[in-house]
Amino acid sequence: MEQRMIIQARNLSKTFQVKEKRKGLKGSLLSIVKPSYKEIKAVENINFNIAEGEIIAFIGPNGAGKSTTIKMLTGILYPSAGDALVEDINPCKKRKQLAYKIGTVFGQKEQLWTHLTPYDNFKFFGAVYDIAEEEVEARIDELKNTFELSEFINTPVRNLSLGQRIRCEIVASLIHKPKILFLDEPTIGLDPVVKENIRTLIKKMNKEFGMTVFLTSHDVGDIEKLCKRIIIVNHGKIVLDDSMEKVKYHYLDKKMIEIKMKEETTLPRIEGVTVLKSKGVNLKLEVDTKVISIQEVLKWLDTDNLMDITISNVPLEKIITQIYKERG
CATH class of the missing domain: 3.30.70 (Alpha-Beta Plaits)
Structure with missing residues (x-):
């Protein structure tokens, strides 16, 4: 049976115009009167397909184009050229519709209200996604048990440890039962034990719910223990797209x-x-x-x-x- 492609990128490109600053006072004044710009190609002609249920690592050095690609796939940025389909939805044209199909977790950016408890945050996100109250309660109860949140679900987020907060961030992104989860550095700053717990939970979501996971991380442990496929980008271009097994075989x-x-x-x-x-x-x-x-x-x-x-x-x-x- 042929696998359904849940994410497709076709010649996806993004170019930014960056204002150039000239040297010296005269140059600074000239930049105000007559600014000049240079083009930076953050992403250039990227092509890939991701099958439903895959866990893939999308990695590269800083400035390689990882975050820009994720922002285009989630509808935050418009591509300069090319296009993408995520769950058969064009992210640029139907971003609101896409939001109901995807979840996002950015390890360095909080989406939870820190003065609220995790429970109140989950209720809030349920309302944002127009989920009936009894359904939200059932979903919170299910995820609370899966992610072992009982001890601190009623503690304000600002009083939680980093590991506890990341677990709550993931739960918040799963309230509406998304088909795809975008994880950007989900284990950054966590100690080894908590990292392993987060990885176990990600694998569990993938296995039990068939969720597609699009992971970016600088942590080799995340990549090695979670992903069967690896896409490496550098200077805005894909330099390698292969299975983890083949990467290890050819380079070991x-x-x-x-x-x-x-x-x-x-x-x-x-x-x-x-x-x-x-x-x-x-x-x-x-x-x-x-x-x-x-x-x-x-x-x-x-x-x-x-x-x-x-x-x-x-x-x-x-x-x-x-x-x-x-x-x-």
Whole structure:
């Protein structure tokens, strides 16, 4: 059965005109009288399809065009060229209609009224989306249990911890049962335990409700643990669109080996092996498996002197940095 495409972008582009400031007092006065502008291409001819129920990571360095793309997909910004369809709705032409179909969470921007309790905020958002009162109550009760909000649902938002607030922000965006959730840095500033809780909840929403999740994040843990597909943008263009599995396969020709010896040892220079750390009895190596196999590297070690060894893939963060450099 063919999957339905819930988000479609076709040659989506956005160009901003930015006023140029001239040097010196004379230049400043001239800028007022006769301003000059330069064009900045924030997004340039972006194309992608996202199937219903996907969790995708849309990532890139600062200034790559991520937020601009999200704003065009949600109807906040009009594209300079190209178009988009989100739930078969053109975001530019029917933004209000689209608002009933999507939820948004921006980790650095609050949508909750801080002087109100989460419960009162949820009631407010229910009214905004024209949901019947008994339906709102049932929805709040359902989400309160799913997100474990009972202990603080009647505490003013300003008195909540960051982790509690983010949970409430997500719940507020789910009150109207959206088909798509746009998450922009949802775990920013959270401690590791709370991050893991938020990720678990996102996966649960996707699995139980079939919700499509469009995620932007600089946290590699979010990307690695949530997403099966990754779109990387840089300088306003897509530089890679592939499955997480293939990204790891094509870029995991290097392995990390962490070794603990009984006694301090020094390895000879080996082609394809980089010593990242050598301190006392501990060694950390990066092995290029295109040049030398792991088995060959291990032959150089004195197994009688070996206490512990760990072999792992290169961190995803390093892979993404490599892709930026190669394709950016």
